Amino acid sequence: MSPAWAVALVGVLLMVSVYLVAVMETIFGLRVSGVRGYGRAWALPMSRAALLLSQRRSVTERPDAQAWALAPALLGGLGAVALTAIPLAAGVEVADVDAGIVLFGAALVQVMVAVFLHGWAANSLFPVLGAFRMAALALSVSIPFSLVVITTALPAESLSVGLIISSQESLWNVVRQPLGLPIYLITGLGFSFWAPLQLPDARDLSGGTSAEVSGAALLVWRVARASILVAVAAMGAAAFLGGYLGPWLPGWLWMAVKTFGLLAILVWSGHRIARPRMETAVKLGWTVLLPLALVDVFVSGALTL
Amino acid sequence: MSGIVDFLFWVFAVAAVVTGWLVFRTDSMVRAAYWLMASFVAVGAILVTLDAQFLGLILILMMAGEMTIMAIFMVMYMMNPAGLNPMTMVHQHRTAAVAGAGAFVALALVGLLADFPDRPAPSGTDPTVDLGVELLGESMLVFESAGVALLAVMIGAIALVSKRGRYGDADEGSEEPILEKTE
Amino acid sequence: MSLDALLVVAAALFGAGVYGALSQQSFVMIMMGLELMLNATILAVVAFWWGSTGGNPEGQLLAIVVMAVMAIEAAIGFALVTNVYRVRKADITEKLRRLRG
DSSP: OOHHHHHHHHHHHHHHHHHHHHHHHHHHHHHHTTOOOOGGGGTHHHHHHHHHHHSOOOOOSSOOHHHHHHHHHHHHHHHHHHHHTSOOBTTBOSSOOTTHHHHHHHHHHTHHHHHHHHHHHTOSHHHHHHHHHHHHHHHHHHHHHHHHHHHTHHHHTSSOHHHHHHTTSSSOHHHHSTTHHHHHHHHHHHHTTOTTSOGGGOGGGTTGGGTTOOHHHHHHHHHHHHHHHHHHHHHHHHHHSOTTOOSSSOHHHHHHHHHHHHHHHHHHHHHHSOOOOHHHHHHIIIIIIHHHHHHHHHHHHHHHO | OHHHHHHHHHHHHHHHHHHHHHTTTOSOHHHHHHHHHHHHHHHHHHHHHTTOHHHHHHHHHHHHHHHHHHHHHHHHHOSOTTOSSOOOOBSSHHHHHHHHHHHHHHHHHHHHHSOOOOOOOOTTSOHHHHHHHHHTTTTHHHHHHHHHHHHHHHHHHHHHHOOOBTTBSTTSSOSOOOOSOOO | OOHHHHHHHHHHHHHHHHHHHHHBOBHHHHHHHHHHHHHHHHHHHHHHHHHHSSSOHHHHHHHHHHHHHHHHHHHHHHHHHHHHHHHHOOOBGGGOOOOOO
């Protein structure tokens, strides 16, 4: 794929999926509050975005202005880079990287840097607390995350995402590695700091890293955060649910159905599961998810042999 | 194609050196840590242009966490916790500058003057596969030793720093009561 | 892109690392200097692997070993910094004139 097409394709895909994530978020939000009639759900995200665009930007005392401006752009860019590693249909690969799954992992781990900078640069109390939370959260979920992602490469005997998908022709990885997908989704929520693991931007910190951000900057930050969630869901569909493989329907449609199915689960859990305390989240990562991820690696390795 | 790769190589090379230099020229602790990360990312990108795709990407993957930890440690332990204020914390500046320049000149001369064999990697092989086979085949011992060393280090580091909280686990009242008079 | 150019870039990174490790007062900044030197080492090792060994996989293996060294250096370094801070309340090298406990 030529670079110009790749940039255009990834950009359009991200825009559309982020909008759909916002719609889902609204629908689930209306559901939990018992409001009937979801007709407004399609327009509400747009009017919220318009409101943010018309707001004034707040400024803090002596922020690290360059880093503050860089952070949302970096976050969105990382979402786009992570998405390039994933084949969208048979033969439609934005970037055909041999070690695609490592590229995806590298992009996601850098999310921690973007969020840390975002919180730090505001030069204000709550954002910097949010930044420290992100470091603790991301470090405790990153190892189980990497382990379950790399385990999907075992049956394929390759780090290329395309080969990982085609290795699931007979059996999806979600069946072959039953521990993989749940751990992947929980840790993926942590990386995209999405509810219920929205600890770095949580309400108990008045918005955490984005406490001092308003207006267009806040809109960009939210869009970038959703783009990470989209990339996580797309990779979940590719690595565990067989990506574009499926009968009757064309490949890209299968990929879209699986991705948005996972996105629906992720967004739904944000409205149904309470946000844990920081200590609980860190403990969950190190003492529950990490051992389970190791079991996943060993069992899958033994089965592959 | 190779023109683009050459151009990218020079971009990343200049970026790696400049950001590596900025690590010690900035006043902000977090900036210092992330300039260093930028230097690592640039070197990772150079490795990718050299066909060592796996090594380059894994370097980038490793560094995000490590540099964030560095930033936090600096904030934790430095005397200027605000971190955005101007500061210079250097000693023996001239000696260090001379030593740095000397190391650069000496190593660059070795690199330029020594006669290294010119045997470029053959194209058409997959270096990632080669590396995997080597790691878990011929050089299993090296891999295992690295693993055991890392395990020993993990245990040692935990032994050095771990402490229990007031009520049991570290997260239960980890703030220890001040029993001694602080200076 | 040639082996010479790669080695000069690695030498520049190493020089910056030496300067940093010698000139900085803060322990963590010194560690950054060390890391920069290891960064240069990785670049040089992979450069040799690429240009001078005919794609011998052991060259890449050496880079992995250097990365392991980097992780070990960071883990032990941070543990020591933490311990020194707890025991001596020291955060810069000047406060550690005596090595005796």
